[in-house]
Amino acid sequence: xxxxxxxKAAPFTYVAHALAVAAxxxxxxxxxxxxxxxxxxxDNKNLVFNVHPVLMLIGYIILGSEAIMIYKIFPKLxxxxxxxxxxxxxxxxxxxxxxxxxxxxxxxxxxxxxxLYSLHSWLGIGTIALYGIQWIFGFVAFFYPGAAPHVRRGxxxxxxxxxxxxxxxxxxxxxxxLLEKLTxxxxxxxxxxxxxxxxxxFTGLVVxxxxxxxxxxxxxxxxxxxxxxxxxxxxx
Amino acid sequence: xxxxxxxKAAPFTYVAHALAVAAxxxxxxxxxxxxxxxxxxxDNKNLVFNVHPVLMLIGYIILGSEAIMIYKIFPKLxxxxxxxxxxxxxxxxxxxxxxxxxxxxxxxxxxxxxxLYSLHSWLGIGTIALYGIQWIFGFVAFFYPGAAPHVRRGxxxxxxxxxxxxxxxxxxxxxxxLLEKLTxxxxxxxxxxxxxxxxxxFTGLVVxxxxxxxxxxxxxxxxxxxxxxxxxxxxx
Numbered sequence: 524x525x526x527x528x529x530x531k532a533a534p535f536t537y538v539a540h541a542l543a544v545a546a547x548x549x550x551x552x553x554x555x556x557x558x559x560x561x562x563x564x565x566d567n568k569n570l571v572f573n574v575h576p577v578l579m580l581i582g583y584i585i586l587g588s589e590a591i592m593i594y595k596i597f598p599k600l601x602x603x604x605x606x607x608x609x610x611x612x613x614x615x616x617x618x619x620x621x622x623x624x625x626x627x628x629x630x631x632x633x634x635x636x637x638x639l640y641s642l643h644s645w646l647g648i649g650t651i652a653l654y655g656i657q658w659i660f661g662f663v664a665f666f667y668p669g670a671a672p673h674v675r676r677g678x679x680x681x682x683x684x685x686x687x688x689x690x691x692x693x694x695x696x697x698x699x700x701l702l703e704k705l706t707x708x709x710x711x712x713x714x715x716x717x718x719x720x721x722x723x724x725f726t727g728l729v730v731x732x733x734x735x736x737x738x739x740x741x742x743x744x745x746x747x748x749x750x751x752x753x754x755x756x757x758x759x
Numbered sequence: 760x761x762x763x764x765x766x767k768a769a770p771f772t773y774v775a776h777a778l779a780v781a782a783x784x785x786x787x788x789x790x791x792x793x794x795x796x797x798x799x800x801x802d803n804k805n806l807v808f809n810v811h812p813v814l815m816l817i818g819y820i821i822l823g824s825e826a827i828m829i830y831k832i833f834p835k836l837x838x839x840x841x842x843x844x845x846x847x848x849x850x851x852x853x854x855x856x857x858x859x860x861x862x863x864x865x866x867x868x869x870x871x872x873x874x875l876y877s878l879h880s881w882l883g884i885g886t887i888a889l890y891g892i893q894w895i896f897g898f899v900a901f902f903y904p905g906a907a908p909h910v911r912r913g914x915x916x917x918x919x920x921x922x923x924x925x926x927x928x929x930x931x932x933x934x935x936x937l938l939e940k941l942t943x944x945x946x947x948x949x950x951x952x953x954x955x956x957x958x959x960x961f962t963g964l965v966v967x968x969x970x971x972x973x974x975x976x977x978x979x980x981x982x983x984x985x986x987x988x989x990x991x992x993x994x995x
Contacts, residue, residue: 528916528917528920637951637952640945640951640952640956641938641941641942641960642934642937642938642941642959642960642963643938645960645963645964646934646963646964646967649964680764681764684764688971691927692967694931695930695931695934695967698878698882698931698934698935699934699935699938701878702877702878702879702935702938702939703938703942705877705878706877706939706942706943706946707942707946709876710942710943710946715873715876716873716876720876723878724877724878724881727878727881727882728881728882728885731882731928731931735924
């Protein structure tokens with residue numbers, strides 16, 4: 524669709540990378556400087572929770588975003604190489620995402636907090652399940668054993684469309700998570716207009732802008748002459 | 760982009776309408792049966808708040824969604840007529856959205872609750888501001904006085920892309936609002952796994968599926984033979 528706008532992907536990849544760095548720094552400052560740091564085992568259970576936003580944002584969303592953008596970041600690289608990087612980045616993202624979700628459950632269980640009652644948790648579990656389904660279909664159809672060329676060609680736009688749907692859901696889930704955690708903190712006394720509240724809210728805004736840039740990169744062509752952005756290179 | 764998938768808009772308009780009815784019923788049941796009803800003036804300030812989710816979901820999001828889909832709902836109608844319905848529906852949506860936001864502020868102010876500190880409020884204010892900018896540009900470029908035909912043709916894909924960006928932001932804001940209100944209620948004793956919690960969370964899921972259907976309708980062609988979904992009819 525962005526092909527019809529006459530914009531190329533390259534400048535948006537730079538914007539996306541800058542916003543990714545900003546979001547990564549912001550979530551680290553939040554969880555380390557404001558929330559006390561990160562730990563997989565600690566007497567202070569909050570440190571276990573802190574791993575959750577860091578892994579979900581940097582591991583799951585940012586690495587997943589780089590995987591999405593990889594064909595437009597390196598448009599001249601050998602297609603098999605970019606496809607392999609796409610697969611590896613998504614694999615690391617989903618593993619780090621699973622560890623991040625584990626940390627949230629561990630924090631809940633160790634602290635006597637209920638699991639899976641909030642819209643954040645529902646959308647989050649649904650989203651990583653869809654992400655996993657997308658990974659499996661993508662692996663089987665495009666990597667090993669790989670479908671017949673005409674099947675791949677028909678499946679690719681669905682892979683892109685469903686992938687972007689799952690991607691937007693991950694962004695929405697991240698926004699819900701930031702709001703939910705901050706609401707808990709504010710209900711137990713955190714200043715509603717303090718530095719930490721503003722840091723978390725601005726992290727939410729940066730994630731929205733980052734996600735928008737990534738979606739534009741995904742649908743925009745790598746080169747101006749291409750008619751459609753989502754299939755820059757033959758599928759076989 | 761969905762044009763490349765070979766799907767037509769029509770079946771997705773039916774899905775969207777069914778989900779819109781479901782979401783509307785769910786938010787009304789929540790605000791009337793569970794939360795005590797709706798009022799612009801009342802001793803029970805909660806009734807004033809209840810107008811907010813009802814107007815934002817039914818007035819702002821559902822009417823705005825119908826406006827987005829109108830070209831695909833009535834593909835054979837005269838283009839000037841559908842364009843006028845598109846404009847009128849978006850105008851009603853933005854007015855009802857503004858009234859809905861007013862009710863949230865009125866509830867806060869009458870109850871001594873702080874304004875504009877949450878990510879929901881930040882994204883919400885930002886989104887309706889962008890919606891207003893989109894309305895003004897659309898009115899001037901496509902309705903009155905109207906830009907030159909070649910300018911319209913160049914502006915239309917941007918109108919669609921920016922419109923869909925704003926639309927996805929309204930959906931994200933709705934999800935944040937549902938989670939925020941439910942979190943407040945649960946922090947003051949509402950059952951985390953009770954009927955009301957499930958109703959609100961499922962409303963959030965229905966809104967996500969509804970929004971996905973609307974976006975597919977917007978990018979899919981009305982007829983299979985059209986090459987691109989976002990410009991089914993000449994712009995002039």
